[in-house]
Amino acid sequence: MRAVERSGRTLRLAISAGSLAAGLAVGESVAVNGVCLTVTKANGGEFWADVMPETFDRTALARLRPGEPVNLERPLSPSGRLGGHLVQGHVDGVGTVTAVREEENARILSIRAPAGVLRYLVPKGSVAVDGVSLTVVDVASDHFTVSLIPHTAAVTTLGRRRPGDPVNLEVDVIAKYVERFVSLHLGAAEGRSTPRGAAGPAD
Known part of the structure; x- marks a missing residue:
């Protein structure tokens, strides 16, 4: 996690993702610590995502701090192997x-x-x-x-x-x-x- 901008019950996250960010486009989804987020900006090995109040209240993303590692996963392609179980990124x-x-x-x-x-x-x-x-x-x-x-x-x-x-x-x-x-x-x-x-x- 490169940066966390907080305003009330919203967050703007800047995440250094290396090769995982390659080819990411605005509007695509990435799971961050199991939370499905939409890419709002992508540049090289980094991407940005916004966290709205609903997500802020129902997940643990509010605890994130700059420099903290996070789990990242891009969506499974239709031709990919399902090695675990179906995970949507919708935290319960x-x-x-x-x-x-x-x-x-x-x-x-x-x-x-x-x-x-x-x-x-x-x-x-x-x-x-x-x-x-x-x-x-x-x-x-x-x-x-x-x-x-x-x-x-x-x-x-x-x-x-x-x-x-x-x-x-x-x-x-x-x-x-x-x-x-x-x-x-x-x-x-x-x-x-x-x-x-x-x-x-x-x-």
Whole structure:
């Protein structure tokens, strides 16, 4: 992060991205710590993006400071390989790292999360933490855990996370669509059911 300009609940970010910024054009999307942002200016190895109040309030981008590293990802092309899970860059909530421990070659993060996020998580399911697609290890009443291999810890900001750090969380979009579909169809089915005490159709 080269520069952060803050005005009220808005931000203007200037990000040095090296080769990742090559060919970026105004209007394209880039995920910054898991938040889908629109490129407003691109010049060589840098690009700029604006953060509006909605994004400011619902993500951890407000904590960014100049010089701080960020996770960057450009959109997947139609011909690309889907190596993780579908991540849209639409943050569902902000979590807080509560514990970090090492287990042989793994780095285990415990993350406290809002109930609205936890409801969609299952062990061995997927979650994006600061834009990094991870497998959920375990889910508790107020937190979940993920495990990082050394490569992930080395090439993303998650290797730097410490207890107290906020992180952007995005659940698997398929889980949200399934819940919506089921709730709508259950409601419709209940609405079509015969009210208690009413006469049903004649045989």
